[in-house]
Amino acid sequence: MKALAYYGKNDVRVVEKPKPQIEHPEDAILRVTTAAICGSDLHLYHSLVPDTRIGHTFGHECVGIVDEVGPEVTAVQPGDRVVVPFNIACGRCFFCERGEYSQCANANPYNDLGGIYGYSHTTGGYDGGQAEYVRVPYANIGPRKLPDDISDAQAVMLADIFPTGYFGADIANIQPGDTVVVFGAGPVGLFAMKSARDFFGAGRIIAVDHVPYRLEFAARECGAETVNFDEVPDCVQQLRDLTGGRGPDACIDAVGLEASGSLPQSAQGGLLLQAGSTVALGWAINAVRPGGTISIIGVYGPPFNHFFPIGWAMNRNLTLRMGQTPVLQYIDDLMQKTREGQIDPSFVVTHELSLDEAPRGYEIFERKQDECIKVLLHP
Numbered sequence: 001m002k003a004l005a006y007y008g009k010n011d012v013r014v015v016e017k018p019k020p021q022i023e024h025p026e027d028a029i030l031r032v033t034t035a036a037i038c039g040s041d042l043h044l045y046h047s048l049v050p051d052t053r054i055g056h057t058f059g060h061e062c063v064g065i066v067d068e069v070g071p072e073v074t075a076v077q078p079g080d081r082v083v084v085p086f087n088i089a090c091g092r093c094f095f096c097e098r099g100e101y102s103q104c105a106n107a108n109p110y111n112d113l114g115g116i117y118g119y120s121h122t123t124g125g126y127d128g129g130q131a132e133y134v135r136v137p138y139a140n141i142g143p144r145k146l147p148d149d150i151s152d153a154q155a156v157m158l159a160d161i162f163p164t165g166y167f168g169a170d171i172a173n174i175q176p177g178d179t180v181v182v183f184g185a186g187p188v189g190l191f192a193m194k195s196a197r198d199f200f201g202a203g204r205i206i207a208v209d210h211v212p213y214r215l216e217f218a219a220r221e222c223g224a225e226t227v228n229f230d231e232v233p234d235c236v237q238q239l240r241d242l243t244g245g246r247g248p249d250a251c252i253d254a255v256g257l258e259a260s261g262s263l264p265q266s267a268q269g270g271l272l273l274q275a276g277s278t279v280a281l282g283w284a285i286n287a288v289r290p291g292g293t294i295s296i297i298g299v300y301g302p303p304f305n306h307f308f309p310i311g312w313a314m315n316r317n318l319t320l321r322m323g324q325t326p327v328l329q330y331i332d333d334l335m336q337k338t339r340e341g342q343i344d345p346s347f348v349v350t351h352e353l354s355l356d357e358a359p360r361g362y363e364i365f366e367r368k369q370d371e372c373i374k375v376l377l378h379p
């Protein structure tokens with residue numbers, strides 16, 4: 001079969017690989033019809049995720065038709081059209097039983113992080129869905145059957161970015177009328193904005209980014225006010241000025257480890273920021289009002305553990321919540337919201353390419369060319 005494969009920094013290729021096989025009685029094999037490229041795939045593409053091995057296939061957002069099932073799979077059968085959550089979860093361990101599906105104790109044989117499709121051996125070493133076929137472990141737990149009135153483009157957003165944006169708003173303690181700042185107007189940030197406004201009652205949304213077309217998109221699609229941090233002398237001061245000097249009620253970091261921009265010297269604690277940084281998080285913690293909430297859904301890897309402004313956070317009574325979204329907690333509700341027309345999750349799609357064109361898709365997405373927001377691949 002054809003599959004995208006990693007060959008080193010900024011080098012992905014479409015190659016021939018063996019079709020995945022049933023390896024366990026609870027496995028299913030999915031014939032992928034639509035896979036998406038995620039902002040977090042760019043961290044892999046930039047070789048920033050430890051233990052990303054040559055030949056690894058990326059892709060944790062996919063929709064397809066069940067092709068084959070193991071003898072213990074009862075929840076889906078060949079021919080079913082399904083979306084698969086990005087977390088791989090067994091459904092029966094300590095964490096899964098508490099709904100903490102992103103922390104499954106059984107899905108990752110390499111360490112105590114959870115399992116994720118196509119996201120290096122750090123999260124289990126599972127080949128992802130940017131391929132003609134993908135192996136789906138624990139197929140009684142993850143895959144969700146899709147009704148005919150949900151398109152592939154809508155459904156593939158339910159694998160990660162819609163639940164992740166929604167989770168970012170859910171853990172931000174938003175009260176009706178609150179002002180919520182979302183750092184990062186990429187696909188996940190846009191879903192956080194829409195969720196905060198439409199489902200959690202935020203009164204004002206302020207989007208922070210430095211890519212003009214993305215800020216315009218956030219203003220148009222999510223009703224956001226915008227701050228281009230390249231155009232203001234001090235992003236934190238700007239956010240305070242926009243909120244009567246007090247600061248926003250909640251800040252959602254939808255950027256993660258590849259933030260651009262820089263913290264004021266005073267906030268760096270004497271540490272020089274290196275390639276990859278916690279700039280967006282630093283701004284969030286400095287800008288939010290006392291007693292406010294910081295919600296972190298942008299991805300941070302292990303090298304970034306030490307750049308944390310704990311003194312600011314502790315002395316201003318902030319609440320910090322964060323994590324990898326437990327998609328299974330949200331996906332059925334968000335699918336229902338989609339069917340009822342409360343949201344059309346395909347609003348972020350700007351590019352649809354064949355799998356063969358995937359390397360170009362990565363380039364367009366990475367370089368933010370052609371007003372790219374979200375790329376779908378069709379194997």
Ligand SMILES: [Zn+2]
Binds near residue numbers: 039
């Ligand atoms: Zn993703």
Ligand SMILES: [Zn+2]
Binds near residue numbers: 094105
């Ligand atoms: Zn589990």
